[in-house]
Amino acid sequence: MSNFEFRKDSANREWVIIAPKRSKRPDVARDLPPVCPFCYGHEDLTPKEVFRLGGGQANKPGWEIRVVPNKFPFAPIHELVIHSPDHTESFFTYSVKQVEKIFTVYRKRYLEHEKKGQIFIFHNHGREGAESLPHSHTQLTVVPSEVFLRIPVLGSIENLVRETKHFSVFCPPSSRWPYEVWLAPKERGNFFGGANREALAELSRLFSSVLKKLEKHINPDFPFNFYIHQGPDWYLRIIPRIKVLGGFELGTQVFVNTVDPASVARKLRN
DSSP: OOSOEEEEOTTTOOEEEEOGGGGGSOBTTTBOOSSOTTSTTOGGGSSOOSEEEESSOTTSSOEEEEEEEOSSOSSSEEEEEEOOSOSSOOTTTSOHHHHHHHHHHHHHHHHHHTTSSEEEEEEEESGGGTOSSSSOEEEEEEEOTTSOOOOOOOOOOOSEEEEOSSEEEEOOTTOSSTTOEEEEESSOSOOGGGOOHHHHHHHHHHHHHHHHHHHHHSOTTOOEEEEEEOSSSOEEEEEEOOSOOOHHHHHHOOOOOSSOHHHHHHHHHO
16 A cells, blocks of 8 residues: 555544555654654755745755654654754743744745645644654644544633734633643634734743643653644644553543543633
8 A cells, every 4th residue: 555545434524544654654652763763963964945935055054943844744744843953842941932933934834734634733742742853843734624633722721821913822621631722813814824924923832831831731852742723713732641541531522531621721821
């Protein structure tokens, strides 16, 4: 078979991606490659880049943020956004300015692919967050339009943590994960590609602030995922990975959240 295949369960109408070749990708949970392909000076170890922020020649040093195709894709378009040449930094240590640059690159790549299918931007941090390489990066996939993605829609804003000019930060009452936090534009009905520079700058400040607050209530450098739902009614959802799903949750898709979202909102407000 090819690198991946989308299959639909005819009985349940659910989709699954079969991608055996992804088992060969480097995995921090098993062992580390001798040389990190995302580090400065190792540009020849990745597929040829499709975008960079910063100076220098393509596929050479000089970059600040670099975008390359994934060597182990599970979608027709599957890119990696390498956040920084520094191997040890992460969203917990990046300056707000660097976070803003990263989010700006997300938007640029979104606009590059917005007419090609369903765009899903996601980040894994830490072993429990399914991070395969410890050099911080984000993935962007474009999934065929006919594939149904079970992504929660943005509902009413409850358990408000903070409100700014452009965004609401809140903990939905039906949060599936402990300490889950959403950041959503106050103006509804828009796609992520329509976010302007002012909004991205504000989103960067809020995102960095929320992570720092969560560290105080969870652990420093805790494992987490976040994703950006493209919209309409786009949002960014932070999911701390501080619990393991049990058999009931895996079998029924009904999650058991052991922390009241309202109490999380109160803690983050304070």
